[in-house]
Amino acid sequence: MTANDSFGRLDDDDYPAYTMGRAAAMLGTTQGFLRAIGEARLITPLRSDGGHRRYSRYQLRIAARARELVDQGTPIEAACRIVILEDQLEEAQRINAEHHQRSDPAT
Template sequence: MISGQEPEAAHFDDEDYPAYTMGRAAEMLGTTPGFLRSLDEAKLIQPQRSEGGHRRYSRYQLRLAARARELVDQGTALDAACRIIALEDQLAEALRLNAELREQNQ
């Protein structure tokens, strides 16, 4: 381990840790790197960059990309799919916050 860096195993449960290269992410999703780049251009997912400038994706971002692929495969235009996913994500966050507030008020 390089001094000052955490071991990779420390990030196994971190949904936001950028663990996947573009090639691996595309392979896992059954899509192309070009599709992932289009999601970046559409600002649906903005992967982190490695020191060498390569895109790195988190599990959370892969879930969004998988949902985008599902919608696009069903005939939804990419820009519309991105809007749908953003709204779904906002709704899920609002429901999570409401559940937390209900727990605190009981």
């Protein structure tokens, strides 16, 4: 892999660029919170060769949404379920919009 290939990953939302400590600091939360949402299966961090958790920007956005809900008083398990349902709804709406675009000859 060349240096240019490595730098290209910086734009990849799914690239696991952040350690647990850095991710927690960016979110203003604890490492325990990240472990808890992992245990609730909201996000599954990748593991480095040494077994350390690594998070992507996409995972951090998901974690930030869960943190918002928890900060508002929602139990962590419920917050994780809400975020999962929101994500599924967004995906279904995107697929539906694509379907309508393909089936409408006027567009």
